[in-house]
Amino acid sequence: MKKFTLSLLTLMLTYTLSAGNVFVLKSTKFQAPGVPELLKKVLAEGEAALPADTKPVEVYAGSVKNEPFASVFKKHLPGKKLEYDGYAVVVSGRKVYLIGNVERAVIYAANDFLEKQAGFYRRVRPVDNGTPGKKLALKNDAWFSNPAFELRGLAGFAYKRLHPDFLDWETINNYNFRPFNMKENAFTMDELVRRGYAIKHSGHAFYYWINNDDYAKHPEYFPLIKGKRQKFEKRNYSTKVMINVGNKEVQDLVVQRMFDYMEKYPETTMISMGMNDGTGWGDSPEERAMDDPEEYKRGIYSTRYFRFCNIIAEKFCKRYPNVQIFVYAYLTAVQPPNLKKLHPNLFVSLCTYRRDYKHRINDPTSSVNAYWNDLILRWKKFGNPVYIRDYILFGGSPAFDVPLLKILQQDMQYYRSIGINAYHSECIVDMPRPDASQEILSNYKGKGTANGRCRYYWHGMKMVYHLLGKLLWNPYADLEQLKAEYFQKYYGPAAKYVANIHNLISKRWDADPAPYIWNKYDTNFPQMLFAPEDMGYIAKQLKSAEAAAKKSGNKLFIERIRREKELVNNEYRKRYAAAQNILNVVPMKGKITIDAVKKHAVAAKSVINGFKTFERQSKTVTNSKFPAKIYCAVQGDNLIIVSEFDQKKIPVSFEKQENDNQVWKGNSTLELFISAGPAKAGDGYYQLIVTPLGNYWDAQLSRNAWNSKAAFSARKSKFKWEAMVVIPLSNLGYPADVKNFKLRMNFGRSIPGKEISSWTNGTFANESAFGVLNIKR
Amino acid sequence: MKRFFTILAALTIGAAGAIELNVNGSHEHIALNWKNTMAYPAFTVSFKVRMNKKDMVLPASVKNRGRILFQLNSGTPKAPGLQNIKIFFSVPSHPAGGYAGIQSSSKNHSGKEERIRYNVFWRAENSQVPTDEFVTVTLVYADGRLDAYLNQQNHAALHKLMTHTIIHAAPEYQMSFGGMGKRYSVPCAIKDIAIFDRALTAQDAKLLATGTKPQKIIGLLAYYPLEKNGNPAVASSQIKLKVIK
Known part of the structure; x- marks a missing residue:
């Protein structure tokens, strides 16, 4: 493995970075160099359409722990406190202070300031820039904002490494939780550290700690399945075979390897002990000794798995008491184990796999969700941090404006009310930006992914992921107002017509009583949803939207409506037509x-x-x-x-x-x-x-x-x-x-x-x- | 030759206005015979059932673990086509580990068996389906596909899409509710048995589950409320019901 040395840079310069003619970024200290880079881009997007004679504004950005930000914060927001990655904005004359509780929060602050005082609207999807405003209405003011959820994340699948544009977009949209697999660390860590993310591992990890190289000398490290020690069929996250968690040598070896890992990467704040992605548990006496016998009869391995995790945590956390251990409540271990307690450092990822998105998670009339809610509440009883791993990716198949936000908002409010403050959903990366490098293009997984699956998926789901960032920040925001602002700012004069299409889909969704569950065989949703007259109505709205965008002469709006038309003609019509003759x-x-x-x-x-x-x-x-x-x-x-x-x-x-x-x-x-x-x-x-x-x-x-x-x-x-x-x-x-x-x-x-x-x-x-x-x- | 059944006089009517089956050592079940004229099987069977938690668990010593809540059988089992549909409870000695299977079997033109199966966590503990209260079961069969609603949840939608080869309907189907004699009996309360000669939609299933009477749904052939007695509220010359003791 490539040895990777991290050194955190402290910039002690006093320099002026001109973001353009208007927003002039002044002195600051940043340990994460990616933060001022992105800040510069955001400010440039924010001023792109301001009148040429707009007077310059000095922008100061930095952490509330440093001066002058600590004093500015104290002066303008006395008695207030920033929590998690909260931020504050202070506007005084022609000076703007963007203050973060952590460095990357200055990006959130910048977007908020630009939206409130420069008519700007932040990036809605990774392929886009923000929508610039036409007038700067600078006004003395001071405000602060803390997030409701401490950890807010999306996974960006369909891409081999970390997509840099996706990382920029998620930072701009206030996401901060970027867990990654144990195996991805070299390139990944650099990209995350320079952007000020905390380093947290997640994902399936058994195959990482014990690997097929161990098999030749120690087959007993592997599970005994049907009388034979099985090694991994492949050495990656998708292998189905587990490890022999009952073997004491395995336990000691795993912990030793974790120590070695921490030596190399001391900035790690969460390390993964996720089981492999399958049901390949063994039946040797050692493995069976870890079980709850009743669970075993029902094909449940929660107690076996979490007993193992407790043993690992006990040994590991003696040396690293502040490092959390990521564990999965998933598939064969989704049920809470029959154990009195879990080690407090275990960070439980509860995977609400195939819940029903037509109902909020705690809706008692949905028997599917009642099952998940019961699990959530039982997991909470251990007192460990529990985070929800959601699946609004839907297998990447429906390229569709799925009207999820109302339900997701209710979910977020409920999670907060029961003390869950971490949420993460599966997602895929967007299509490449127009100026994407060859390297970026080559890392899309699968031919046609970039301009097929990723493209149409984001055409459909962009509003969900964009506004989910806002709801995770504040679950009690006025959703209708957020949506109205999104339509207005993102589509300009065409807003009304695009909103009409969305409202039609929402109406059909609400009227359809069937549950909506991620099922990779269920790709017929659009054809079930639309009534025969709907395509005609949508075509009419699109035509009006096109005319309005064209009349505005604004290339951004014209392009965005072109994409809406692409979505309707290629996805809605295609799927609708399959059932309409x-x-x-x-x-x-x-x-x-x-x-x-x-x-x-x-x-x-x-x-x-x-x-x-x-x-x-x-x-x-x-x-x-x-x-x-x-x-x-x-x-x-x-x-x-x-x-x-x-x-x-x-x-x-x-x-x-x-x-x-x-x-x-x-x-x-x-x-x-x-x-x-x-x-x-x-x-x-x-x-x-x-x-x-x-x-x-x-x-x-x-x-x-x-x-x-x-x-x-x-x-x-x-x-x-x-x-x-x-x-x-x-x-x-x-x-x-x-x-x-x-x-x-x-x-x-x-x-x-x-x-x-x-x-x-x-x-x-x-x-x-x-x-x-x-x-x- | 046509066969007719008569409804027996003695029925056990529970306090909730339903027929209580298999209590106090008895092994009753409800039998229904349907002489149909369908070209291809397209129908819906709906009923309400209450399973009590305490009755859902059997001692581990009991040998025969499978119990059948509902079964439909073809009157011509050797001919190709739909053979049976059933709802059974498996492993009832494990309160949190048992499950209900909803299954249909068919034979294709070559005589090969085709099976559809949905497993549901319907059990004494950690149940996806309510216990100690009435649940609306709506089984919809058409186009070789089985949709199985428990209240409003279609469990077919939670599973991989499975279908049978479409074959002509049998001239007769027999159904049983609550088991089949001593061996497979299930303690339960049953009411509101309704047969439709149409595949109901999700919207129809929702209406049934939320209190709409079957008479308001298109396609009703026969309806037995089983609240005061065993008489049909909507009768069909094709369908006869009786309680077997």
Whole structure:
């Protein structure tokens, strides 16, 4: 491992750094050189659009522990106190003092000052700069602000190391908790120390303290699984196999290696003992001796794991009493252990994996969240610091403005009320900034990540992560006001239209009773959410937003609206379209025959070409390999449907059956599922089945006493067949005097023993998958 | 030949206006027979059940650990298609370690078994599902997919998406509530059994769980409140219910 020597630099210069023409950064002492670098950038962003004749302002930035800041603070804010990484701002004439309880807090102070007195708005997402204001309204004032949560963090996945732009953005948005894996220390520590972060390790760490190199000489250090000592299948955080925590040599060796680590990196304030990411615990007598026997029977290893952590902490903390030990309450150890106490230095990361985001964490009506809340309260009883590890990353899949903030705010208020003051969520990094270096570009994990997954994810989720920073600072802030300010400042004259889109999504989210849980198989949320008319409404808002941004001439707003349009067109429409199938149906004249209907529908473009199947194993919707066409028309009160099915080399199955009996037995079939119209809404939907011999079955839901009063006919050849159904729409609840209306339905097909397929997604009798016929008569 | 059941006169009606099953050494269960005309199985079974904590734990010495709360069986078990759906309790000797399994089995065209399974922490301690109070169970089966709501929570949404191959419906299904005789009986109280010939949505399930009567939901075939007696509030010629002692 590369030896890494840290030396903290103290700048004792008196110099003037000009951030530009207006904000002139004056003397200060910084131990973290990255802080004045970022401060300079923030001030430059803040003055970018100020009038050229704005008089200069002297900016002094530093820690409240040093002069002149201690005196300034005492003079202007007597009796007040900064806590955690709180900050203060004092404006006196043309001097501004940015005072932090820790160095990096001056960045928070700078953003706050610029927002309050320079019309500025801070960076909303890592790819952006802040939005500059047009006027400096300097006013004598003094204020201070302390955070509610001591530790506030996001993890930035999808990138190999630490993304420097992501670190800058999170500092600007008042995040301060940047735990990292044991293995990442070389590059990572430097980037964090220079930015004034506390050095805290987290994550899966068993594989770090005992590694596969130990296996050759000491297989007994590894768990005994199914009679064999298993070594790690890979040496990184994702390995599933644990270590033999019951082995005394392992315990001593781990502690020794921790001591060695601290020698190298004495600035470490938290070291990790996270178990590996899996369920590979062993069954040797040594390992079993660490268990609670009842837990073991249920596949729970909390007591085993935390008994081990207590032993480690007892030995380690004798030498390092001020270093915390990160431990996981996760998967097989999510339950509190059956132990009287935990060593006080254990810092518990409770992973609320797959909680329901439609409800606050302490909502008793959500059985999912009630389970998590019960766990939180039981963990709290130990008295150890507990921090919440949340998962609002949602597997990185939904590129979507998920309306989480209302629930997250309620969660933050609750966590504070029960004494939890550390929170961290999974996240991914944003797409690269326009001037990103080759090095930055090369560190994105996976081809297409940068301009695919990261890009659209932040298009959708930027407001959540941006305002979450503010809510972690103050959970009782007025959320509606925060959102209004965000829309106004970030989108300018287009704000109203973007807010309208957000409000529509929020309305749909609130009206949908289903829970929302991170489930990597659940990527269908947008298509479940939107009503058929929503895409038209969103398009209209976007058009107005584009016009407003263009009229302003402001390139920032124009670009941001372009990204909104990209999100809607590439993500919302794509996912929505998967479940929305629309066919226009217009009147035909003349005699109704199969050939006449086909001819009319082709001319009128009322043809469905090809069906879909749902592939059970891969859980995907694919195109059916058997050609299928549906031709539609209306004439008077009648809806006319003709199907044309080709079974390729499979002979058409047909058996004479009694009408309204089990006509599907032994037959290829056409299946229609039609929603009841407004005059018969209580009927649900109707189902009609036709065979190649023209036998039929019709039912209201499954009740075949109902009579569709439809006419059925069919014709066939060896491998192909066609059917025609003429249905009086008034009998389905669509009044004859209504000329234009939408009718929701699906067309299905069965080739016995071979394939079921349908127009929209391969399913039958699934009302949420019905397509839409736009009927105009 | 059609079979009809008659409702037996003696029913145990609990104080809460529900049928109490398997108390005081008895092993009752409710049987329901459904002759249906569905082309493909698309239906919902909903009922309310109260499981008491004290009854959810069995002594470790009891050999047979699995107990069945609900079971639906196809009337043609050898034919391809949906075979059964059940809710069972596993490992009840561990108050905080047991769980409920919600499972459906089907046979595809080749006769191969396909299974859907959701495990739920429904048990005496640390339960995700309330005990000592009525819980609304809503099982929705359509398109080869099983959605299982306990109150408003759809447990299918908490699990990997699983489906069966869609096959035609059986002409008859039999259901039992509260177990099947002595071996698999579950002490519980049951009421508000409702059968719909439609796959209810999440919104419908929410309505049922929050007190809406089944008559207000589209697709109701039969409804047995089981509060004062075993008579149906909404009857169907296809469905017959009886209490088996």
